[in-house]
Amino acid sequence: MRRELDLLDALRLLIGGPVVLVTARWRDQEDVTPVIWVTPVSRRPPLVGLAVHPSRHLHDIIRYAEEFALNIPGPDLLNHTHYFGSVSGRDVAKLEISRLPTFKGHQVDAPLIEHCIAWIECGLEDALRLGDHTFFVGRVVAVQAEREAFEETWLVGERQYRPLHYLGADWYGVLGERLRAQLRTDEEGGIILEEPGKDEEEEEKER
């Protein structure tokens, strides 16, 4: 079940590095393209940045629409995600062909994709040329996520509610475990940090 999140949660949805399906709509044109080069860039205000090549159809639509949405897919959308990256919205109506249902966002006109596990709506703040790509800076205006997927952080619970990561070529990854860091102090309050590669026997004792 989807629920509304705080705007700042957008930053945590993105930090683990999931692939995002960027949707945008301008007049009668819409596009969906996976974008991998995405990161939060500011907390106050909450801003995200994404690098898009100027040759992409998505590039023009974001320019004109001045808004976009980030849809975060889980592993169920592996092949859809790859497909959206392998054809151009100039040639085919990708969303239509995919037959994935969409729903209306709260703040932007870009379609939000059902079966994704989190959604971030953004208004375009800035577009900078960095090298051969355009770096679009978006201001977060609405955030939703599946309850089973995210609660303060990604929960890494049931597999279908874990975000999909892109590794390159036709390879993707899914998080397999969630680890909690611990900072331990010695009797004098100093930090105890284990050196990697230490005695396995010793590590065994600590468990």
Place this chain on the structure above:
Amino acid sequence: MRRELDLLDALRLLIGGPVVLVTARWRDQEDVTPVIWVTPVSRRPPLVGLAVHPSRHLHDIIRYAEEFALNIPGPDLLNHTHYFGSVSGRDVAKLEISRLPTFKGHQVDAPLIEHCIAWIECGLEDALRLGDHTFFVGRVVAVQAEREAFEETWLVGERQYRPLHYLGADWYGVLGERLRAQLRTDEEGGIILEEPGKDEEEEEKER
């Protein structure tokens, strides 16, 4: 065993969204801080961008040094990574306290951290103010990775050679599986995309 990689491999090392330990050295000062807001931004030339808050010690050192290194840790450095993010280099000599050995980079003066699994050396190209953070744009000048960790993409093989991802608070994640996308076509060459939530029975048949 470490080996040299192509400069463009830096972009693939970063796309899955691993946490990076950023090191920089200026005169007698050095710092190491985990940075989560990192992304490639250009292919030609290969550029990466990272957002760092101006209050950070690391911020000043990168400004002065005009170069830095990204060290990608695996799960063995979970507690080290968290520690590096919880104290300021203004107060303590983090690298020294950690007792992690370092080695010399090929192109930059920033120390590279042993026990990490990949290393990207960068020269500073630009520093942009985006919201409340500075977005440092670095040009990739040298790349290395452990042979067991990366070969064209992250291999997601032996656990110690998988990159660490940050999820928020004191939670981290590690990739658990590597999936290969497949685009299947029907007899007429159309794309076959399964709709999520389709008949389980039908899916069963395909396995």
